[in-house]
Amino acid sequence: MEPEDLQRLVTLRMPFGKYEGTLIADLPGPYLAWFSREGFPEGQIGRLLALMHEIDHNGLGELLAPLRHRA
Template sequence: MNADDLQLLVTCTMPYGKYKGRLIADLPGNYLTWVARQGFPPGRLGQLLALMHELDHNGLASLLKPLRQQ
C-alpha cells in the first residue's frame, strides 16, 4: 500500500456490477466482504478492492476522509 493507492480509492469507480459507477471507497462493507469470499478480480481493481476491504474490516475507512477533501 502507498499513498497513491489510497488516493485511487477515492477517485476510481467500480466499473461493473450492482455498484457500477460508485467510488471504491463508498462500496458497502458487506459487498466488499462478499467480493473477498468470491475472490478479488485480477489486476489493479482486485488490489484496490482488497485494500478497501482491509480498511473497512479494520475500521480504518476514516483515513480516506482527508483525501476526499482535496
C-alpha cells in the same frame, strides 16, 4: 500497496456490477466481504477492492477523509 492507492480509492469508480459507478471508497462492507470470500478480480481493481476491504473491515475508513477533500 502503492502510495497512490489510497488516493485511487476516493477517485476511481467501480467499473462493473451492482455498484457500477460508485467510488471504491463508498462500496458497502458486505459487498467487499463478498469479494473477499469469492475472490477479488485480477489487476488494479482487485488490488483496490482488497485494500478497501481491509480498511473497512478494520474500521479505518476515516483515514480516507482528508483524501476525499483533495479529490
